[in-house]
Amino acid sequence: MNVPNDVVRETLRQIEPKLFTVLREGYRLADLRADALAGLTVAIVALPLAMALAIASGTAPEKGLHTAIIAGFLISAFGGSRVQIGGPTAAFIPVVFVVIQKFGYGGLILCTLLAGLMLIAAGLLRLGTLMRYMPQPVITGFTAGIAVSIFTSQIKDALGLDMGAVPAEFLPRLQAYAGHIATTNPAAVALTVLGVGAIVFLRRRRPNWPGFLIALLACTGVTLLFALPVDTIGSRFGELPRALPGFDFPDIPFHRTGELLPSAFTIAFLAGVESLLSAVVADGLTGRRHRSNAELVAQGIANSASALFGGLPATGAIARTGTNIRAGGRTPFAGMLHALFVLVFMLVLAPWMRYVPLPALAAVLLVVAWNISEIEHFRLTMTAPKGDRLVLLLTFGLTVFLDLTIAIEVGVVVAAFVFMFRMAEAVELGGGDGPPPAGDVAEDSEQRARLPAGVEAFRIDGPLFFGVASRLDEAFDQFQVKPKVFILRMSLVPMIDASGVHALKRLRQRCRKAGTRLIVSGLRPQPAKVFRQMGLREHAGEVWIAEDFAQALRIAESLVAPVPGEDQA
Structure with a gap:
């Protein structure tokens, strides 16, 4: 079948990276200075987040750093937004945690690779605009559910509980915490409170300061000064490797591909929705317009590459993208430089990162969970008509108590039926x-x-x-x-x-x-x-x-x- 040339040209235009547009327009020294400063600022924010997100996902902290480096660079290089910053995000924690527990890390590699291929196909098929029609109650419901899952997953480190692996399911997790609550470590609780307090204080009084990093440094200093008996990155994971990320292809269960497809679809869906939401927010802050299909292709390339290097799923990060814009980032080079700065930090600071206490990283993720909970959106949607409230609560409940994949599928289907009913009544x-x-x-x-x-x-x-x-x-x-x-x-x-x-x-x-x-x-x-x-x-x-x-x-x-x-x- 012959594809018309105009269709091919239009597809190529829609997936053309913004980096190409910037280079055609001309890239000046002043742009490089602005992008370098913004990239450094975002790297300082991304460094503690990448480690905390990896640990919360059930893997080693360097996996998060590798994802920020590999996927962060490629998302900016091939993306459809000038200022998008990519990397691991909190939205993936529940699904990644479950996949690793059920299928091992090799299963996650296969899952992420499949998700990357799905995203590339979606971009080439020009499905980026369809992401805009995702019902808001579904997005708010599963986002709030993810926040609850992240919050509860951090209770072990926040309280310093002496227990084994945290169960993936919500109710068994709470039961496990209740059974070990007597082992609460006061020092861990104090560090968690210090970390959360420092982040909240700095956000209110010094919003331009890197609150996450400062809180981590403060908690690490207190831990070393008073020799507090708490788990650290070094005591649990050993010293971080001081080397460039290389190909990491563990035992991959290709025979279980069919079982992994639903989780791969969920990762692709989350990566697509979150990246496009972040790009829309960036458009509102910069006055520019992103290319949604180019963004999907970039997410696909980045996730595929992250999988090949043993990394985690990645997507556009709204908070880090906003930080990039406020710091003066102008072009995709800011995001690419952010990835290079994270690499430099990892190579230089790896010996000292082993002293970071895990309760401090738990404090970072507790604040992240609160930020993504969208509590105001949740309250607002609860004042909407009955159909929207039903979709919101159903998606939220299924995300928390059952499975994120099922929550999204059921939420979208119920939202479609609600829409059909309303349209039928309106006509x-x-x-x-x-x-x-x-x-x-x-x-x-x-x-x-x-x-x-x-x-x-x-x-x-x-x-x-x-x-x-x-x-x-x-x-x-x-x-x-x-x-x-x-x-x-x-x-x-x-x-x-x-x-x-x-x-x-x-x-x-x-x-x-x-x-x-x-x-x-x-x-x-x-x-x-x-x-x-x-x-x-x-x-x-x-x-x-x-x-x-x-x-x-x-x-x-x-x-x-x-x-x-x-x-x-």
């Missing part, structure tokens, strides 16, 4: 004697009030889609005596789908059986095009298509007018 099938619709300029109330005998008219207000299609039968069924002519007014129908066309064909058949002539009036461009594509055309004796209601009335009058020579008695 009106009104009689011909109702108020004149705007836009049908040739129509007036006197014409409607004087419909000829044997003529009925109904108006559809709104899209004629699968949720509404069945109501056409209801409109025709209400006539005890079927009319001679049935006018279906569609001047206020902006769109129609395949289900709507099938419903009209079914209505045409019923009219033919009942001896009723069908007239469709006021077709707008999209319905008219779909009519032509799906073979619903004018057919004398059965179906007439009129430009407006006035023409439909004239056709109806001619159809019900007595034939000359017939007995009029």
Whole structure:
């Protein structure tokens, strides 16, 4: 099959990295200075986060650093946003933790690689714009659920509990904590409180300072000064490697690919949604526009490469992207330099990172969990109509108590049914004697009030889609005596789908059986095009298509007018 050249050119235009655009426009020394300063600032923020996110995901801290370096560089280099910063994020913690527990780290590598391929395919198929239609209650619900999962996953280190591995499921996790609450370490609790307090204080009083890093340094200093008996990175994971990340291909369970596909889809979905949300936020702060399909391709490349180097899933990070913009980042070089600075920090500071106490990293993630909980959005959505509240609570509950993949699937499906119900209720099938619709300029109330005998008219207000299609039968069924002519007014129908066309064909058949002539009036461009594509055309004796209601009335009058020579008695 030959693909038209214009389709290829348009696809290439939509996936072209913003880096290419910047280079065509010209890159100056002043831009480099601004990007270097912004990249350094973001790297200082990303360093503690990358380690904390990796530990919370059930793996070693260097995996988070490797992800920030490899994926962070590639997301900026190939992305569709000038200022997007990529790397590991908190949204992946629940799904990554479960995958590692069930399938081992090799399973996560395969899962991340599959997700990367899915994202590349989505970008090449130009599906980036579809991400915009994700229902907000679903996003808020699973984001709040992820926040609860992250918060509860940090209780062990925050309290210094003497226990084994933390269960992946929510209720068993709480039960395990309850069974070991007597082993709470006061020193760990004090460090957690110090870390959270320092971060909150600095955010309020010195918002431009790197609060996470300062809190980590303060907690590490206190731990060393008083020789506090708490777990550190070194005591649990050993010294971080002082080397460039290399190919890391552990035993990969290819025979379990089918089992991993749902988790891979969840990772791809989260990476796509979060990166595009971050890009939209960046657009609002910079006044520029991102290329959504290029962003998806970049996420796919970055996740595939991260998997090959033994890293974690990655996506665009809203907080780090905002930090980049506030620090003066102008082009994708800021994100690429941020990754290089993280690499330098890892090579230089690795021997000292072993002293970082785990309660301090738990404090960082407790604050992260609060930040992504979107508590205000949650409260606001709880004031929405019942359908939105149902979707929100259902998605939230399934995320916390069951599984993120199931939560997203069920949330989207229920949201779709809620939407269909609302649209079906909103679309009106009104009689011909109702108020004149705007836009049908040739129509007036006197014409409607004087419909000829044997003529009925109904108006559809709104899209004629699968949720509404069945109501056409209801409109025709209400006539005890079927009319001679049935006018279906569609001047206020902006769109129609395949289900709507099938419903009209079914209505045409019923009219033919009942001896009723069908007239469709006021077709707008999209319905008219779909009519032509799906073979619903004018057919004398059965179906007439009129430009407006006035023409439909004239056709109806001619159809019900007595034939000359017939007995009029």
